[in-house]
Amino acid sequence: xxxxxxxxxxxxxxxxxxxxxxxxxxxxxxxxxxxxxxxxxxxxxxxxxxxxxxxxxxxxxxxxxxxxxxxxxxxxxxxxxxxxxxxxxxxxxxxxxxxxxxxxxxxxxxxxxxxxxxxxxxxxxxxxxxxxxxxxxxxxxxxxxxxxxxxxxxxxxxxxx
Amino acid sequence: xxxxxxxxxxxxxxxxxxxxxxxxxxxxxxxxxxxxxxxxxxxxxxxxxxxxxxxxxxxxxxxxxxxxxxxxxxxxxxxxxxxxxxxxxxxxxxxxxxxxxxxxxxxxxxxxxxxxxxxxxxxxxxxxxxxxxxxxxxxxxxxxxxxxxxxxxxxxxxxxxxxxxxxxxxxxxxxxxxxxxxxxxxxxxxxxxxxxxxxxxxxxxxxxxxxxxxxxxxxxxxxxxxxxxxxxxxxxxxxxxxxxxxxxxxxxxxxxxxxxxxxxxxxxxxxxxxxxxxxxxxxxxxxxxxxxxxxxxxxxxxxxxxxxxxxxxxxxxxxxxxxxxxxxxxxxxxxxxxxxxxxxxxxxxxxxxxxxxxxxxxxxxxxxxxxxxxxxxxxxxxxxxxxxxxxxxxxxxxxxxxxxxxxxxxxxxxxxxxxxxxxxxxxxxxxxxxxxxxxxxxxxxxxxxxxxxxxxxxxxxxxxxxxxxxxxxxxxxxxxxxxxxxxxxxxxxxxxxxxxxxx
Numbered sequence: 156x157x158x159x160x161x162x163x164x165x166x167x168x169x170x171x172x173x174x175x176x177x178x179x180x181x182x183x184x185x186x187x188x189x190x191x192x193x194x195x196x197x198x199x200x201x202x203x204x205x206x207x208x209x210x211x212x213x214x215x216x217x218x219x220x221x222x223x224x225x226x227x228x229x230x231x232x233x234x235x236x237x238x239x240x241x242x243x244x245x246x247x248x249x250x251x252x253x254x255x256x257x258x259x260x261x262x263x264x265x266x267x268x269x270x271x272x273x274x275x276x277x278x279x280x281x282x283x284x285x286x287x288x289x290x291x292x293x294x295x296x297x298x299x300x301x302x303x304x305x306x307x308x309x310x311x312x313x314x315x316x
Numbered sequence: 317x318x319x320x321x322x323x324x325x326x327x328x329x330x331x332x333x334x335x336x337x338x339x340x341x342x343x344x345x346x347x348x349x350x351x352x353x354x355x356x357x358x359x360x361x362x363x364x365x366x367x368x369x370x371x372x373x374x375x376x377x378x379x380x381x382x383x384x385x386x387x388x389x390x391x392x393x394x395x396x397x398x399x400x401x402x403x404x405x406x407x408x409x410x411x412x413x414x415x416x417x418x419x420x421x422x423x424x425x426x427x428x429x430x431x432x433x434x435x436x437x438x439x440x441x442x443x444x445x446x447x448x449x450x451x452x453x454x455x456x457x458x459x460x461x462x463x464x465x466x467x468x469x470x471x472x473x474x475x476x477x478x479x480x481x482x483x484x485x486x487x488x489x490x491x492x493x494x495x496x497x498x499x500x501x502x503x504x505x506x507x508x509x510x511x512x513x514x515x516x517x518x519x520x521x522x523x524x525x526x527x528x529x530x531x532x533x534x535x536x537x538x539x540x541x542x543x544x545x546x547x548x549x550x551x552x553x554x555x556x557x558x559x560x561x562x563x564x565x566x567x568x569x570x571x572x573x574x575x576x577x578x579x580x581x582x583x584x585x586x587x588x589x590x591x592x593x594x595x596x597x598x599x600x601x602x603x604x605x606x607x608x609x610x611x612x613x614x615x616x617x618x619x620x621x622x623x624x625x626x627x628x629x630x631x632x633x634x635x636x637x638x639x640x641x642x643x644x645x646x647x648x649x650x651x652x653x654x655x656x657x658x659x660x661x662x663x664x665x666x667x668x669x670x671x672x673x674x675x676x677x678x679x680x681x682x683x684x685x686x687x688x689x690x691x692x693x694x695x696x697x698x699x700x701x702x703x704x705x706x707x708x709x710x711x712x713x714x715x716x717x718x719x720x721x722x723x724x725x726x727x728x729x730x731x732x733x734x735x736x737x738x739x740x741x742x743x744x745x746x747x748x749x750x751x752x753x754x755x756x757x758x759x760x761x762x763x764x765x766x767x768x769x770x771x772x773x774x775x776x777x778x779x780x781x782x783x784x785x786x787x788x789x790x791x792x793x794x795x796x797x798x799x800x801x802x803x804x805x806x807x808x809x810x811x812x813x814x815x816x817x818x819x
Contacts, residue, residue: 163744167485174492177507184502188774191502194762198491205485213481213803243534243739246711250530250732253715254725262716269715270708276537279704287705295712303368305720 164210168203175199245276261310262300266292324671328679333373337676340377341384341683345691346698348385350706351398351542352535355385355586356642357528361710363521363650364717371654372669376676378650382643383435383680386586386623387688390427391695394420398542403586403622406594413610421551422560426615428688429557430568434620435681437572438579438627443674445580446631446663452784453635453660458771459779461636462764463788465757468638470795472583472753478745486746490754491761493518499759501766513726520756521649522718522730527748528642529714530735533707535742541703547696553689564616567597571617575624580631583753585641586622593621627677634658634670637760642749645756 178195249269257265271288275281296314299305327333340362347358359382366374389401393408394415404411414423456464469491473483496507497517508514561568571593578589597617598607607614629640630647637658639645651658656666663670691698714735718727738748772778780786 157743158740160744163746167489170492171488174495174507178495181502181504181506187770189501189766189769191500191504191506193766193769194500195492195495195506198488198495202485202488202492205481205488208481209479209485240538242537244736245537246530246533247732247735249711250715250728250735254728254732257715258725266712266715269711273533273708273711274704277702277704277707278541279702283702283705287708291709291712295709295716299364299716299720303365303720305364305716306723307716307719 160212161210164206164208167206167209169206171199171201171203171206173199174202242276246273249273257310258308259310261312262296262307263292263312263314264310266295320667320671323668324675327372327668327672328376328675330370330373332370333376333676336369336373337376337380337680338683340380341680341687344381344384345388345687347381348388349391349400349691349695349698350701351392351396351400352532352703353706353710354401354528354532355382355389355403356524356646357532357710358382358385359643359646360521360525360528361713361717363525363646364720366650367653367720371656372672372676374650374654375647375656375673378643378647379673379676380680382626383623383677384684384687386626387428387431387619387684388691390431390619391424391692392542392699394423394427395546395548395695396542396699401586403590405587406590407615407618410594410608410611410614413608414612414615415610417610419610419612420548421553422556422612423610423615424550424692425553425555425557426560426612427619428685428692429554429561430571430616430619431623431688432681432684433561433568434572434575434623435627435684436678437620438576438624439674439677439681441576441580441624441628442631442677445628446634446670449631449635450660450663456660456784457782458764458768459782459785460788462761462768462779463785463792464636465638465761465764467788467792467795468582468632468636469750469753469757469761470792471581472750478747482746483750486741486748486750487754489741489746490751490756491758493523493751493755494758494762500762501770513724513729517759518730518755519649519721519727520752521646521721522727523734523755524642524646524649524752525714525718526731526734527738527752529710530731531738531742531748533711533714534735534739536703536707544700544702550693553692554685560612560616564613567613567617568620570596570600571620572624575621576628578621579625579628579640582632582638582640583749584625585629585643585749586625589625590618590622594618623681630673634662634673635660637757639753639756642752645752648756 175196178192178199181192183192184190249272253265253269267288270291271284274284274287296307300307344358347353348355359378362377362381366377385401386403389399389404390411391400393399393404394411397408397412399405399408411423469487473480473487496514498505498515499517500506505515574593574596575589578584578592594614597614598604601613629644632638632640633644633648637648639648648658656662656669714731715728718731719725721727741748768779780789
């Protein structure tokens, strides 16, 4: 997901301009010189200026190269493909899935699914992933629902406690 | 004073606090020693649990977990050459070189011993610095608070290990996030896009969990698994540490002082302290050629430094609500939740709670020695846990924890969103710590800015009229101009030939 500085910089210009415009549109407090509109205006302008500077490569010389520590015996090269980078989006996608279905399906089933998918995506075989998907949700449910009294959705499979 | 101390003792000698502290210590040691799980993440995932504890027990868990995690990062650093937390990255090479020379005990022993020494030094700085600063801060008006917050934000961008322009941009993004909601001078919904869930604003804690935990799971999806730790038996861990303390007394002290200073600076935390101290140690060493070949000197200095910064990071947090580092940013969130709103009056009105915090820091650093030794001996078993079993559990904790903070499913959406934001920012060289600081301090800086403007009737002049405000303003503007000066100077230096020939 490494994007050129020009792209991120211009995105920030847009974001800053939108924020400044949005802030400017806010109604002022009657009889008061400054209201809720001042701060977004300042922030948005600043952000847009920074975005411009980044897009034109100012300050790039300050960036330090990351200190990569090579592992002994050679690093296993990660498989590269067009879709490989999209794997990174799996965790947030699973969380959004949780938001969408946890209420209906219940915590235990949704959590088991999240655990199984994450575990498999990180290279676990089903012999590891399956028991983990069974035990981890129950453990978390015990801690949060029983001990800390967080109202987790029971859904179709309520826990006996 | 003595009375307050006894009260503080009474506060921390309850079963709840003791159990919470021990459990959090073990948790911090395990999370800190697993590569890829940082101390900040450990603390962020603890927050939902602290919700259900008494105020002192809640702070105890954060103190214990963060202290332990920073030390525990040294363990895989020494045994695998993979730092457990970013704070150990500075000297992971050195520690691993020592292990290869057969001095693993000495390297790990130095880790635990000098971490404890540094942590206690940091706590002393907190005890000595905070009360007199609180006296001064009592007379601060919104002008001073505005400049202080501004200075804090500028510091965070100056010390970032990336381009200062990107750091400032990250900070602005954080401030923009803080704009969301109706908690603004006019009380109107701002940037809520008609979503009721956004009316209350973005809570800092779910945002932090997203940036530090979800983003880490996302990175794990694309990076290869670290190798398992080789099994080995250890000799005595603490043997020879006293000799080292006497031999490298000066280095240790310097590490403590650097750690304390960097901890107090907003936004700069343990990792920065370790890098600076390791570099200092090498620069001023009598035998710099030994660095990198398994020499313990740098370990002593940097190990003391990163733990010293943890405690001193609480100084600006407790006094002004300006986080000294990302862990302190989380601590501030918990302090607010528990009714211990940061501010100078905390030291007069809630003095016993403050003493309880000092005591907990000292206790945490002392019990770190035995617990740390146990952890080192068990390390080859704990570190065998593959990533594919740890990360799924962290995902569940993210989902449940962010829901638990407000019993609102929208918290999970925030966590997921900030996971993506944090991941993309980090990948493109935008430091997330600066954004976190912006989110945490946004409301405070806006309030002090707008209130000051209202008081001064829209004029900028009063911002510089009060003496302390003027000093703070000069420092803040200096911090703003500094990168520009360095940039110009570098440009001039790069083109010296025409300048020379012209003369």
